[in-house]
Amino acid sequence: MAAPARPNSGPPITPAGMAALKARYDHLLGTERPEIVAIVSWAAGNGDRSENGDYIYGRKRMREIDRELGYLARRMKACRVIDPAEQRDQDRVFFGATVELADEDDARRTITILGDDEQDAGKGRVGWSSPIARALRGACVGDVRTVRLPDGVKEWEVMAIRYE
Known part of the structure; x- marks a missing residue:
């Protein structure tokens, strides 16, 4: 038998705070990451990747974005929205x-x-x-x-x- 669902008892956040987290997540996923993927793909097509600054920087930036996306997803799931009013x-x-x-x-x-x-x-x-x-x-x-x-x-x- 499954345990009964508990209400979210995570850290509190206001509706505006949750909207800001979601906006950051959406911006990273919908804008920044696709731009970096395009740069990395273009740079990879230029041949030698060991000395290709665009490729090396792009891969590094993509890892940073993916790490932040993971953090934001976990945070949005954990937080409970409380309206102060x-x-x-x-x-x-x-x-x-x-x-x-x-x-x-x-x-x-x-x-x-x-x-x-x-x-x-x-x-x-x-x-x-x-x-x-x-x-x-x-x-x-x-x-x-x-x-x-x-x-x-x-x-x-x-x-x-x-x-x-």
Whole structure:
């Protein structure tokens, strides 16, 4: 008897994040790879392949593309799509929350907790498994959370939570 199917419990990702992974996969498979295959085929027809830069580079690039395609396929299969706007308890910090924080010096910072594939610290987008996201999970407005960062321990107070 087969085991019952379990719901996908992989790493979370937003619908936009999944669309970006799929767009990258489609671009590699539909555009870049066929161009490299054409170059390699043309270069192979030129004779000696041992000193043929187009052939050597093309084969190397094709391996890189195939490796990335495999990674993207596994990642898209493993991730579970969560729409932040559909979070049931929007008074607490969960996946997809945009959180305004204040430190001990009342310096304010706004972050959005997204999938690890979507993180961009420069834009205030932190990954679900980052230290600050782990520390903030389940927090309410007014809660103070301690975050262990590479440069030491820092305390942040949750000032506001919203889901977009």
